[in-house]
Amino acid sequence: MEPIVNDLPDWLVLENRVVLMVVQALLGSISPKMTAVAVDVSPDLVTLYFWVKNIDASIKEDVDDAMAELDAIFDNKDPKRLECVIEQGNPPADWVDKKIRMVFREK
Numbered sequence: 001m002e003p004i005v006n007d008l009p010d011w012l013v014l015e016n017r018v019v020l021m022v023v024q025a026l027l028g029s030i031s032p033k034m035t036a037v038a039v040d041v042s043p044d045l046v047t048l049y050f051w052v053k054n055i056d057a058s059i060k061e062d063v064d065d066a067m068a069e070l071d072a073i074f075d076n077k078d079p080k081r082l083e084c085v086i087e088q089g090n091p092p093a094d095w096v097d098k099k100i101r102m103v104f105r106e107k
Helices: 010-026 057-074 093-097
Strands: 034-042 045-052 081-088 101-105
Touching (some): 010 034, 010 101, 045 057
Antiparallel strands (some): 034 101
């Protein structure tokens, strides 16, 4: 079967694939203490940004679980490295100007 995305740029195909994997990895890991989650994708690095109400042990455990799940989903495929950033509060107002994709936002 031929892929239906062959007219999309390679970077967008990679970003979309990674975003779907991130959403799958986050299932069950989003807690009421999280305000937003975003992902930044490059060919050799994926960075997840978690914005939370308060940084505590349970948040760190939820983030660790999500990162471990994402690592298992990648299973040694590209991208090569995973990183995460945990910040207290809400995403900055200029997050839309950055090349990151929001995958969760508190209502």
